[in-house]
Amino acid sequence: xxxxxxxxxxxxxxxxxxxxxxxxxxxxxxxxxxxxxxxxxxxxxxxxxxxxxxxxxxxxxxxxxxxxxxxxxxxxxxxxxxxxxxxxxxxxxxxxxxxxxxxxxxxxxxxxxxxxxxxxxxxxxxxxxxxxxxxxxxxxxxxxxxxxxxxxxxxxxxxxxxxxxxxxxxxxxxxxxxxxxxxxxxxxxxxxxxxxxxxxxxxxxxxxxxxxxxxxxxxxxxxxxxxxxxxxxxxxxxxxxxxxx
Ligand code: BGC
Numbered sequence: 001x002x003x004x005x006x007x008x009x010x011x012x013x014x015x016x017x018x019x020x021x022x023x024x025x026x027x028x029x030x031x032x033x034x035x036x037x038x039x040x041x042x043x044x045x046x047x048x049x050x051x052x053x054x055x056x057x058x059x060x061x062x063x064x065x066x067x068x069x070x071x072x073x074x075x076x077x078x079x080x081x082x083x084x085x086x087x088x089x090x091x092x093x094x095x096x097x098x099x100x101x102x103x104x105x106x107x108x109x110x111x112x113x114x115x116x117x118x119x120x121x122x123x124x125x126x127x128x129x130x131x132x133x134x135x136x137x138x139x140x141x142x143x144x145x146x147x148x149x150x151x152x153x154x155x156x157x158x159x160x161x162x163x164x165x166x167x168x169x170x171x172x173x174x175x176x177x178x179x180x181x182x183x184x185x186x187x188x189x190x191x192x193x194x195x196x197x198x199x200x201x202x203x204x205x206x207x208x209x210x211x212x213x214x215x216x217x218x219x220x221x222x223x224x225x226x227x228x229x230x231x232x233x234x235x236x237x238x239x240x241x242x243x244x245x
Pocket of ligand 1: 064077078104133152
């Protein structure tokens with residue numbers, strides 16, 4: 001089955017048709033700069049442009065950087081506050097004319113990694129952490145997702161964890177990889193102490209630089225980089241839409 005997979009981020013909206021049985025992209029990824037301000041209507045219009053680019057008529061699955069429960073956006077940590085309470089699935093379906101399913105971006109990336117990447121066949125508790133502007137998390141138990149976990153918002157050292165060790169923080173505070181890796185390690189230890197996962201998968205931009213900070217990671221749990229890199233979000237979103245989750 002083919003679904004248009006989309007990854008909605010703070011700077012870009014990327015999409016491609018996905019073969020959800022194999023996880024393969026069926027066309028070159030197309031990227032549109034996220035409109036600023038990224039209000040619901042502006043993002044919906046950008047999504048429509050993506051749909052027109054692919055002349056798409058089928059289902060769409062989109063990963064979105066917030067909690068999405070029952071088709072409604074519930075949080076807005078790194079997005080325009082006007083999203084809160086927006087029935088995002090309905091809005092996107094109306095504007096694009098295509099049946100659109102929207103899920104949390106870390107959950108969608110995690111689903112792709114569990115099926116086709118670093119979490120394939122792993123039993124027990126797996127936590128995927130996406131390191132980007134924010135810290136997104138996806139928790140799996142024997143391959144089944146517990147949706148919308150927000151462990152990037154754990155309190156650590158008196159602040160929200162994603163304000164301590166996201167990729168945005170690394171850039172803003174000009175931390176080198178050792179300095180950032182030490183912080184990330186402390187966060188992982190805290191998270192692992194609370195959740196005791198069998199495997200932690202590190203995704204997002206940081207997964208590409210894993211070897212630059214892996215020396216600093218001393219958690220009593222296996223920690224591995226994601227394998228699907230930039231594509232996990234849109235592949236997983238397409239899989240969600242296919243299963244009507
Ligand atoms: C949001 C999460 C999201 C993560 C990554 C966080 O700020 O609260 O819902 O998954 O950023 O985009």
